[in-house]
Amino acid sequence: MDLKYVQTTCPYCGTGCSFNLVVKDGKVVGTQPYKRSPVNEGKVCPKGTYAHEFVNSPDRLTKPLIKKDGKFVEATWDEAYDLIAQKFKSYKPDEFAALSSARVSNEENYLMMKFARGVMKSRHIDHCARLCHASTVAGLAASFGSGAMTNSILDIAESKCIFVLGSNTLEQHPLIGRKIVQAKQDGAKVICADPRYTPTARLADLYMPFVSGTDVALLNGLMQEIIKNGWEDKEFIEKRTKDYEKLKEVVMKEDYSLENVSKVTGIPADQIKQAAEIFGTTKPGAILYSMGITQHTVGVDNVRSVANIQMLTGNLGKPGAGVNALRGQNNVQGACDMGALPVVFTGYQKVIDPAAHKKFADAWGFPDGICEPKNGYEVTVMMDVLTDNPGELKCMYIMGENPMISDPDINHVRHALESLEFLVVQDIFMTETSELADVVLPAACYAERDGTQTSTERRVQMWRKAQDPPGEAKEDWQIISELAAKMGYADQFPYQNMEEIFNEVAELTPSYHGMNYERLNKPEALHWPCPTVEHPGTPILHKEKFSHPDGIGIFAPIEWKPPAEVPDAEYPFVLTTGRILWHWHTGTMTRRSATLDSEVPTGWIEINPDDAKALGIQNKEMVRATTRRGTVNVPAKVTPDIMKGVMFMPFHFAECAANILTNNALDPIAKIPEFKACAVKVEKITEA
Ligand code: SF4
Structure with a gap:
């Protein structure tokens, strides 16, 4: 029997705990503590403890899939790449949009950003940071x-x-x-x-x-x-x-x-x-x-x-x-750092800044140039454009995201994604979003690749490959690079491994400039900013001065404004949503972990006992929750742990999806939706 331990970083939340993956005869079979991590000192939460359980799930995608007559059929990589390349080339730059991913490595977020702006010349790239921070x-x-x-x-x-x-x-x-x-x-x-x-x-x-x-x-x-x-x-x-x-x-x-x-x-x-x-x-x-x-x-x-x-x-x-x-996903900080946002390149260098635009255009060397120096659409705006302005966006490439569960007002998201002419989704499992795709590409998971991720505290840490991906699945960086090569840009995507990509990131990004794999390959890793190879990293920001050019922090006079939707006679309660200990976001991974799924197999709506009494609702009874956007049948959890007048739903569960109910009203600057407050009514379900 061949047994080994491979130290890596947790694929769930932004804390960035380390653990060992136990690998038996080439397959990941468990996790073990890694005590040298200063972040978690060998301890992990339930999600970390069982982070091996979904890795070899029989549900993993193992071959490219192309939709024909409404059904997915298996295809070779060449068939999938040829179709995607031919379709992608048929669109004008800003008819294309990319969604990158807070689940994948820094290197892969950087490549998706380079693909969108360099290969497709599109301004439109974003990812789920839009929904959280x-x-x-x-x-x-x-x-x-x-x-x-x-x-x-x-x-x-x-x-x-x-x-x-x-x-x-x-x-x-x-x-x-x-x-x-x-x-x-x-x-x-x-x-x-x-x-x-x-x-x-x-x-x-x-x-x-x-x-x-x-x-x-x-x-x-x-x-x-x-x-x-x-x-x-x-x-x-x-x-x-x-x-x-x-x-x-x-x-x-x-x-x-x-x-x-x-x-x-x-x-x-x-x-x-x-x-x-x-x-x-x-x-x-x-x-x-x-x-x-x-x-x-x-x-x-x-x-x-x-x-x-x-x-x-x-x-x-x-x-x-x-x-x-406290950032949500494991690499949401890194995906932002890598410029998977519609307004910046890596390290928050602005797309509209002519000097930054020239720097990236020169470094990448696309003979036909890159995207215009203009800001693109946020993911929430992309969805509105798709429904409100048909024909402006026509084609989308989504890597490792599941907006059909994670985004507000899911009926609106479905309408938006269904209006696309061509949708490619790259993921480790079939999801509610990939079901809508024209082509699905099978990707490697965290345990099947090297690379880096950046935790909530700006600590850049390593993932390490513990097993091969299943079937014909490939690492995201390989897929993006091979697709770019099919489209005529092999010279711009010449990478043999993740380290070469990271070195390119460090070259172009002042806050990562002093980092390399040798320095990161130790338990404490490095916090950005780390501007030189001698620099020890920066655990605490703003010690002597702030990061504005004059070093001064700016107070902002802010008046309180109520949420976009407040309770009224028809919808008398506030609905707020969130996560729970046992599950992660859209449940793609945790609901395929037998232990986590058996702990909490479905969702609920929390109702204060006084409100439940007034509505005639019993604990565990199925109720109907309705907002101006949709209706969901969901079990009631009557508990004094929620204040009167407010109700709470976790959003992980497709069968009672909280985001059918949530409001896609946006913050005017950040374009983040208001998941935390909308008006809801809840009723007993009476037999017909
Ligand atoms: Fe640590 Fe977060 Fe993973 Fe739990 S989910 S082990 S807290 S990184």
Whole structure:
């Protein structure tokens, strides 16, 4: 028997835990702790523990598939490439759009970006960061000059006060949650604001249930109380920031008095006062946030308000402090870093900047040039263009994403994707999205490739190949490179392995410039920015100055605005959505993991006992949830853990898909949809 252990990085959340894959006779059969990782020190959550179970699922795609007369038939790679190349060449540049993936490596995101902008000359490339932290990238870049988590994961344990807002850290980033537990054991105070009494809320010294979508009101109220009591960091404000007076003008308004904020948020005034005192007087203080902050039509406003309170209290650029935006997917930070966004090349170099555009055009050497120096469409805008402006977008290439479960208003997404003339989907399993494709390409999973991914704390870590892909499946970088070669661009895609691609990324990307596989090939890896090969990496951003050209942080005066859709007589409850400990996003991988799927085999809607009583609904009863966009039958979970007037659904489950109900209203800057608040009605299902 041949047995080996291959250390790699978890393919699920943005924490970036490491573990060993156990490989028996060439096949992945289990996971084992890898204790040298400073991130997780050998511990993993249930998803990490069972991350081997889907790898050799009989459902894996093993051959290219071409749809003929409405049915998929197996094809050779040459047949699939020939068809795709012929079709892709028939479209004008901006009739093509690409969706890259937060699941695949940095190298492969870079190649998809190069394919869209170089081979297809299209402006339109995006990925699912649009759905989770697009508002973080835009909001923190506006406040600090850099749109990423400011501190490191290890650093959270150094904090003396942790304010968790819009994050169920213990379930969604469990090994970051462990750092909150460690900080608390060392005496830190924990404050949590959430409409649900989550495991993270249970850990808090002060838990404040509040109405989804009222974050800015709460933060402005806290800032007013901090300023009134003189707890602001005057020296930090004076030396490191600008526009403080503009902020003060807004937050000191009567609208943000304790009484008024209490009315808007539903939090008792004395709790807001107590939270302001704890956070204003206990240093260093960290804020941890996730999609409860970002997934709103005011997502950028929410993020800028978080940045405001941390500049106000001087909680930046030091250990135990910071704006800790917890990114969702394993490589969503990296996919953004690699320029899989419609406005930037790698390292956030702007497409509309003539110097950056020329730099990439020159480096890539496409004889017929690259895309125009113009911004492209965000994925949410692509869907609207497809339905509202037929014929503008005609062809799409989706790698490792499943918008038919992950995106808001699924009926709208179906309509959009069905209106495409030609759709190619590249994935490891058949998904609700690939069912709509004209060609499906079988890809390798995380255990079948080398490469790098960048975790939420900007730590760039290695994946290592443990087994061969099943059947004829190939690594994404090989597929993209071979397709580019079929289209006449072999010289621009000459790669033999991932390392060659990474070296090209490092060459073109200032924040990755000092990285190479030799330096990354150790347990602690490296945090960006890492500008030179001598540079040790940067676990904490903004120590001496912010990333704006003048080094100064910018306060933003933000007024609270309600969600796009609020409850009314017809739809009287707020619906909010999210993830659970046992499953991951669209369930493509976790629902094919026997252990995870047996723990939680289907979805539910959480209803407060008072609301359930008023509606005559019993626990576990099937109910009908309806919004202006659709209806879903779903089991009720009657629980005091959700506040009255608010209901919650996890979005992983196709058979009761929460995103049939959600609102695709967008933040005007980040174009992120409002997954966290829409108006819903829930009824008993009565027999006909
Ligand atoms: Fe994987 Fe995240 Fe769990 Fe760590 S916390 S094992 S990265 S899912």
